[in-house]
Amino acid sequence: MRLIFLGACREVGRSAVAVEVGLRRCLLDYGVMMNDSIGFPTHISPKDLDAVFLSHAHLDHSGLLPLFYLRRRLPLYGVAPTFEFTRLLIKDFLHLSGYFLPYEYVDLEAMMENCTSIPYGKEFDLAGVKARLLNAGHIPGSCQVLIEAEGKRLLYTGDFNTNGTKTLAAADQDYGDIDAVITESTYATTDHPDRLSVEREFVSEAAEVVERGGVALVPAFGVGRSQEIATVLAAHNFKYPVFMDGMALDATEILMNHSSSLRDEDLFRKAVKKTIWISGWNDRRRAVRTPSVIVSPAGMLKGGAAMFYMEQIAKKKENGVFLVSFQIPGTPGSVLLEKKRFMIQGRSRKVEAEVKQFDFTSHGGRSDLEAMLSKLGRKVKIFTVHGEETNCVRLASWASKELGLEAYAPRPGEKFDI
Ligand SMILES: [Zn+2]
Ligand SMILES: [Zn+2]
Structure with missing residues (x-):
């Protein structure tokens, strides 16, 4: 061979x-x-x-x-x-x-x-x-x-x-x-930190943002990570609205037809049922005005609807941007983490929202x-x-x-x- x-x-x-x-x-x-x-x-x-x-x-x-x-x-x-x-x-x-x-x-x-x-x-x-x-x-x-x-x-x-x-x-x-x-x-x-501690910290930080009237934006890869985040929130009985946008929804739909491949089918179905699906600009504008978690594809904050959300969410300090994957050096996500700055309409702006990273590897x-x-x-x-x-x-x-x-x-x- x-x-x-x-x-x-x-x-x-x-x-x-x-x-x-x-x-x-x-x-x-x-x-x-x-x-x-x-x-x-x-x-x-x-x-x-x-x-x-x-x-x-x-x-x-x-x-x-x-x-x-x-x-x-x-x-x-x-x-x-x-x-x-x-x-x-x-x-x-x-x-x-x-x-x-x-x-x-x-x-x-x-x-x-x-x-x-x-x-x-x-x-x-x-x-x-x-x-x-x-x-x-x-x-x-x-x-x-x-x-x-x-x-x-x-x-x-x-x-x-x-x-x-x-x-x-x-x-x-x-x-x-x-x-x-x-x-x-x-x-x-x-080595990665203990998974359950990461989940608990993530869910409690997200609840804190919502309780102070803010929106927690979670830019996550559409296939896999977005569904994992929604399922983590459901598993920990997160009681506030969770919106999902873009390709994450297509991937969720595909996964609904293959849910037997998942560890806990019922938990996944519970997560999907709890998730509010965003299907257009009206929904997006409504979501950013609702204290909630918004899961939107664009893992490294390059392109996608996450751009619109960043523009709306970055300027207020009661909001949060929670990164849930490794950010490749040089990508907008890594610049955001290091400098709390983000390019909005061609200009680098200071981000007032809380920025955090969670190791959901x-x-x-x-x-x-x-x-x-x-x-x-x-x-x-x-x-x-x-x-x-x-x-x-x-x-x-x-x-x-x-x-x-x-x-x-x-x-x-x-x-x-x-
Ligand atoms: Zn891979
Ligand atoms: Zn790979």
Whole structure:
């Protein structure tokens, strides 16, 4: 079995690994880099591929997949509702950045015609290559991929979370004997705070804002995080209005049809029932006048309806802006956190509202990654990807020093035989 690393090498973004077994070749993810400019993984031709596995819908894993469907059929496997989420995210991506992308809407639709959803845990056979998709606990439908061929077993973690959240069960770690693992390393140098304490603090801060007559704006990624926030509020019996806007609503609707994949279906339904859906500008204007929580997509405060909300909410100190994801340095969200300033209509303005950040991570932390690698046995080869350079390198050197295993932080284009 040969691994060829095409992206996410010592960086977060453009995840892509090719796996060769005899004459067959499959691909694990084919995403884009989403920094100031859009970056792509190393090129691979669809005619050299037999199948693609998609770990989850996030664009850093899925964003370049439609390129394979310009004129060819290529089977694509994942777990529901990954493909519906992917369609939603790529449609939005085409709308915002289509000019920079080498494919069009029709190619996305061709991709949708070639995808097959496989349930978690079910083994399936692709002419000599056996595969199994395991819950990754990262976003709904996210999976880890286990590939078995020629007597070798490979695990690709994708993005995974070994701690349960209010919407998702913890990643399945029942791997059996593994010969090689390709693991994400997003938080290889940091541990996350205790989840329940984060939830409690978030809910009580949100209540405080509402009780003093303010609005708490929660800019959150539309797929996954928005639904988690609504569910956290419901789980802690938050008694004030919760509005939801934009793509978060489309994602919620998709998830309603796949709620059996969630940890607690009833709790999710309770959260959705409690949420007030925003469907236009009148609703938006009404929401900012109502003491409430507003969950609106735009995780890093780049674009979307969150811009309108910021303009309305930033100027009053009884309001709050609660960031619930990591803010990439240089994005408006990180500037807001550091300087309490925000660009409104082309001018940098001081933000009077309370600004806070809460660590609602969907990735395991340092000790979780180390614990997972420690359980894989003595013969496994480790490849660290999907992390800043220091994180990928640190996790690989920890595995080689502490566990005595062969471990690498691959560079783009590097090949390894296992
Ligand atoms: Zn992800
Ligand atoms: Zn990712």
